[in-house]
Amino acid sequence: MDLRFTEEHERFRAELRGWLERNLERPWIEELRDPANDEDSLFEKRRAWQRKLNEAGYLGMDWPREWGGRGATAVEKAIFTEETYRLDTPPIPNVLGISLLGPALIHHGSEEQRRRFIPKMLSGEEIWCQGFSEPDAGSDLAALRTRAEPDGEHFRLHGQKVWTTFGPWADWIFVLARTDATDRYGGITFFLVPLHQKGVEVRGIRQISGESEFGEVFFDGALARREHIVGRIGEGWRIAMTVLSYERGAMSLAYPAQYDGYLADVVEGCRENGTVTRADVRERLGRLLVENEVMRANGLRNLAIIASGRAPGPEASIEKLYWSEYAKRLADAALDLLGPQAQLKVRAPHARPEMDWAYEALWCRAGTIYAGSSEIQRNIIAKRVLKLPVAG
Amino acid sequence: MDLRFTEEHERFRAELRGWLERNLERPWIEELRDPANDEDSLFEKRRAWQRKLNEAGYLGMDWPREWGGRGATAVEKAIFTEETYRLDTPPIPNVLGISLLGPALIHHGSEEQRRRFIPKMLSGEEIWCQGFSEPDAGSDLAALRTRAEPDGEHFRLHGQKVWTTFGPWADWIFVLARTDATDRYGGITFFLVPLHQKGVEVRGIRQISGESEFGEVFFDGALARREHIVGRIGEGWRIAMTVLSYERGAMSLAYPAQYDGYLADVVEGCRENGTVTRADVRERLGRLLVENEVMRANGLRNLAIIASGRAPGPEASIEKLYWSEYAKRLADAALDLLGPQAQLKVRAPHARPEMDWAYEALWCRAGTIYAGSSEIQRNIIAKRVLKLPVAG
Amino acid sequence: MKFDLDEDRALLKSSTRELLEKESPLAEARSVMESSAEGFSKPLYAQLAELGYLGLALSEEEGGSGLGPIGLAAVLHEMGRVALPGPYLDLVLATEALRELAAPEARQALRGLVGGEQRILLARSESVSGIEPATAATRFEGGRVRGRKCFVPFGASADALLVTTAQGLVLAPRPSAGWNAQPLPIVDHAQRFAEIALDTPGVLVADTPLAARRLEAVDRLGALGAAALLLGLMERALEIAVGYLMERKAFGVPIGSFQALQHRAADCLLRVESTRSAVYRAAWALEKDPEAARLLVPVAKAYAGDSGRIVTGEAIQFFGGVGYTWEYDPHIYFKRTKTLEQFYGSTRAQLESALHAAEI
C-alpha cells in the first residue's frame, strides 16, 4: 500500500502551481463579482483562459503528442483538476468537447476529423456543445428520438437536444441521432454538426440560479455531413458509452479540494460570527470535515486503482453519488451556520468575499440530477455491484 | 377547531388517575429490575394486573355493557392507554385478544362464542395469542398457507404460525387458515383453537434482546371445531381486515406520552453528566422534543377526526411510520448522549433507574418491522393516498 | 374535540383560495417576483387591505376581524400554496407590534396600516450573520433615529418603519427624499430585503420594556405565520411533484411507479401532514392557551422549517433536469422555503425556545 504521489507527480504539481501563480490573474469568483462582467464577457474570459492552458500544454495531456498530448497519466490529470479547483480558476468552455469528443475522435475518428477539429477545440477557437440528452431521453438516454434522415450522401437532422452546456455560445455540436428507428442501441450514430446553419435553432435554458449556461438545440432539417460521422453508422451508442469512461478519476481529487475551500469559508464565517467554539457548530463542521476527507480517501483509492491499470468498478457511481449528495449537506450547513449573509447574491453588499453560497445553494441541487441522477447511480450500484435482481 | 378534551373526558382521566395511583404497586421497570422475577413471574404479574383492570371496568371499555363495556368513546380509550403508558403500568397479556379477537367476536361471532370466550379473555383466565403471520406470509399476509382440512363436521389444521405474542403462555389461539387453496382472499377462515391439544406444538422465539415473548405454533392435525369458526367459512380475511381497523386512535396519545418519559430520562441523564447546557446536546434534545410534540399533534388530530365520526384516512399509516422511526432516533440519541450507562442491562449496577435503554435500543428495531413494516406503510401511503401508479 | 376549522375561518380560507387563484395565480406571481422592484402587486395588496386581511391579527375592538391566529394561519397557508409575493406577513407583524401601544402616532399608524393607506414595516436586524447584538446599536436621541438596519423586509418601499433602538421602538415616517436604502438580493428572488442607513426624525412609541413585550408577541406570531406559509409551500410543492411523477415517463413507465421515488414521496407526505397538525395546533394554542403556545409555536416553526427544506428539495429532485430550470415551478417553492426557514427565527433558535418552554 502506498498513497503517496511519486516524485514525477510532485514535480508536475510544483511546475503546475508555479505556472498557475504566474498566469492566473484572479480567482473566478472575483470575475463573477465584477459588475463590469456579463455572461458574454465571462464566457470570453473562460475562452481566453482555455487558450492559455492549451498554449502551456495542460489540455488533452494524456493524448498522443501530435494532438497536443504529453503522455500524462490519469494521476497527473487528476492533479491538474485538483490544483485548478483549489485555486478557483476559470472553468474552460470546451470542457465537454475535450473530455468526451476529443477521446472519441482520437479512438474512433478519422485522421481528417482529428486534424480538422482537435486543434481549434483545444485552443477554444471553436466551441463545442454536447447533443446527447433529449426532453424524453434523460436518465433513459437510449430513448433518444432525434432522426438523421439520409439526403443524398449526407443526412438531415430532425429533433431536439437539451442540457447542451454553453449551447448559446457554441459553434459545433456532437450529436447522437437515430439512423435506424428499429434498433434501440445499434440504430444510433455519432455526428459532428455545425450550429451556424439553416435548420438549427439554439435557445438558452434559464437555470433556477438565473444564468443560462445550458441550451436547447432544435434541428429542423439541419445538414449532417457523412464525413462528419464519428466511427461507423450505428456505432454511436458504443462510442458514447466508451468515451464516458475515459474521464475516470479526473475529478477524484478535484471535488475534495474544492470542498476544502468551501468548508474553509464556513469555518472562517463561524470564526467571524463567533460561533466556531459552539458545540453544535463544531459537531456540524466536524462531520463535514470527516466526510470530505473520506471523499478524498475514496479518490486516492480510485486513482491508485486506475494507476495500477485495472478497470475501476463501482468507484465511478460511488464517487458521483458521494460528492453530489455531500455538496447538498455542505450548502445546507453553510446557510444554517453563516446565516443570512450566505444567502446574499454574489454582487450584493456584505456578500462573503470568497464564496458564492447563493449560487452554490442552488447549483448543488443540479449535482444529484445531471450526468446520471442519484437514482440512476443507486440503480447501477444495486444491479452491477450488489447484483440485486431486476424488478418485476 | 377545538383541541381541548371535554369535561367528561377530563372527569374520566381524573377518575382513572386516582384509580391507578391507588392500585399500581410500582412501575413495570421495577418489576423488570427485581432479580426475584423471571419471565414466568413477570407474566403472572401482567395477568394479575389485567384482572385488576378488568374488575375496575377498564378493559373493552367501548364494548356493549353485557360484554364488560361501558360505552366509552375512542377518546376515552386513547386517554386510558395514554395514562397507563405515562405511568409505565404492566403491559397486559391479552392485549391482542382484547383489541382484535374481542371486536371480531362482538361484530362477527355467535352469541355462544361471546359468552364462552369474552369473560375469561377479559379476566386473563384464558390467554389468547394471534395466529395470523407465517414464515412465508408476513408483509404479504394473504400468502398464508396453514390448511384447515375437513374432518367430519370439524377441521384439522396443518401449518405453522409465527410472531404469536405470549404464545408460550397462551391457552387459545385465533387463527387464519385456508379452507380453499384456490381463493387467495375468499379461501381464508377465522378459527378459535385450543393450544393444549394433540397436534399443536408451541416453541418460543428468542428475540435479539434475549427474551422469548414471541412464539411459533406448529399445527399437525390439531382439531379446529366448526362451532369455533368466527363468522362464516371464507370470511376470515374480511373479518381480520375489519378488526385491524377497530383500534384506530387507541395509541394516538400513548406513544407521545411514553416518549415524554423516555425523553425526560435523557434530559435527566444530561443534567447528571453536566452536558445539558452543551449546544450540540441541546440541538439533539430540541429536535427530539419537537418531533414528539408533532407526534402528539398528529395524535390529537387523528382523535378529533375519529371523534367526529369520520373514517381516518392516511393517519394510521402515518402514525405507525412516525412513532416507529422516531423511536429509533430517540434510542440512538439516548445511547449517544448518556454514554455507556445507557447500554447497561436493566439489572446491572449503575443502570439508569427509570429507563431500560439497553432493551429499548433493541426493541425499537422491531417497531419498524411488526404490524406492517415501514416499507409496507410507505407503500400504502404512496398508493392509497398519493395514488401513485403500481410498478411494472 | 375538533380539528376542522370553524365556519367563519373555513369560509375565510376558501374565499382566500378563490381570491388568490383569481388574482395571483403562480404565473402572475412569477412576473411580480421577476419584474417588480417593490416585489408585490400594489392593486392586490390594496384589495387585501380593503377585504380586511391586514386586520386579521387584531380583535374587532382594535378594528380587526377577530379571526385570530387560526384565521391568520389559514390565510397564510393559502398564500404559501400560491407563493404569494410581498410583505403580507411582515405587515401583519407590524400590526402586532403596534397594537396595545398608547401613543397617538402608533394608534394612527395602526389605522393606516390596517386600512392599507400606510405600508409600515419593522426594521430590526443589525447583523448580516443573524447573530444580533444584545442591545441595538441604533439609537433614538433628540427626536432622531440614527443607525443602520439590514434585511429590512420590503423596506425600500415602506411608508414608515418601526425601528428597534436602544431606547425602544421608534416610528419613523419615510423621509421626503426617500430611504437611504440598498437592496440586499438573496437566493429567493421573490424576497426584497434592504439595508437602510437611518438618520431621520421619529417618535418613540414604546419604551424598552414595552417594546420587548411587543417584540416577543411579534416573534411568536412571526414564527407561526412563517410555519403556516411553509405548510402551504411544501403542500403545493408535493402536489406538483406527485403530478409530475404520474405524467413523466422513463423506461416506458411513469416514474411515479418506481418504488424508491414512491417511498420518498410517502416520507414527504408524512412531513406535510405532520406540519399541518403542528401548525394548526400551534395556532389554536396561540388563540386559546398562550402558555402552551410558548412551546407549540416554536415546535411548529422548527418542524416546518426542517420539513419544508426536505420536501421542496425532493420536489426539485423528482422533477429531474427540468426541476433545475427557471421555467418549471419547484424552485419557487424551494427558494421561498429557504427564506422562511432562515428568517422569522431560525430553526436552531426555535429549538432553543422549545427547550426553554419545556424547562429543559
Next chain:
Amino acid sequence: MKFDLDEDRALLKSSTRELLEKESPLAEARSVMESSAEGFSKPLYAQLAELGYLGLALSEEEGGSGLGPIGLAAVLHEMGRVALPGPYLDLVLATEALRELAAPEARQALRGLVGGEQRILLARSESVSGIEPATAATRFEGGRVRGRKCFVPFGASADALLVTTAQGLVLAPRPSAGWNAQPLPIVDHAQRFAEIALDTPGVLVADTPLAARRLEAVDRLGALGAAALLLGLMERALEIAVGYLMERKAFGVPIGSFQALQHRAADCLLRVESTRSAVYRAAWALEKDPEAARLLVPVAKAYAGDSGRIVTGEAIQFFGGVGYTWEYDPHIYFKRTKTLEQFYGSTRAQLESALHAAEI
C-alpha cells in the same frame, strides 16, 4: 500509488481469514458469546499468541511482527467479519501502552503479553456516563493502587491490569484472591465489561507525562482498530443482508427486486466502500505519516461509527421479522457495532479530534 496491501500483509489477511473461518466460524463465536464467562475462546487466543498476532503493533526489535498498523487493520478487518469475541484489540492496546516503557516490570509484562502467557488489560474509565474526570481519582501510594475503575474490558479474567492513576500508569498483577470485580453487562452480549474496586499492590511503570504520551498512542491505535473492526462488521452484515434480499420472496418476487430496498442497499454499499478507503488510508498514515494520522485516524473512526450504525441497522430491517430473532445473525453485527461506536473514543470525541488536527 497503490491501494492494495503488499504481499506480506495480503498474506496475513488471507491466512487470518482462513484461520478464523476454521477456528471461529460465527456458530462457534455465538456459543462463546453466549456461554463463556470470560467471553472468548482460550485455545484460540493461545493460538493467536503463538502465531504472533499479539505482537502485530510492535516492531521486530520489540519482539513483534513489524507488520504495523496496516497489518493490524487488515487483521481486525477480518476479525470484524466473523465478529470474533474477546479482548484481542484490548490486548494489542496494552502492548501499545507498554512499549517504550523502560521499567523492567513493563518489559517483562510486554513479553508475557505478546507470548500469550499473560493477559494484561487497561483499566481507565472512572465514569459510567463516559465523561471522564480531568485527572483520575484512582491513586498510587505506598506501592498500592486504590480506586474504582469501570468498563474494564474483559477485566475480570485479567492476569494484570494497567491502571491509569493520578500518579501515572500502574501495573497491578491479579491478587491471589482475584479481582474485586462486578460484571457490567451491556446491550452487546459478546462484550465483557467489569467494574473493579482496586486496593492492591502495583508498580508505577510510567509517570504522568510518559503515561499521557503512551495513552495518546493507545487512543489513536484504539480508534484505528475499532474502525477496522467496524469495517469488517458492516461489510459482512451487508453481505448477509444482500444474500437474504436475493433469497427471501414476498408478493411472488425476491424482496431484493424492490427498488426502495435496492437504493438503500446501494447507500449501504457506499458507506462500506468509503469506510474501507478511510480505514486503510488511516492505517497507512499511522505507519508512514504520523502527522497526517492525527486527522485521518479520527476521520476513519467517526465515519466508521456512523456508517456501522446505519448499515447494521439496515441489515436488521432488510431481514424483517427474522432480523429481530436471536437465531438470525444481523443482531450480532448490530450489537458489536454499537459497542465499537461508543467506546474507543465516541464519534463526538473523534469529530473534535479531527477538528483540532485540522486547526479548527
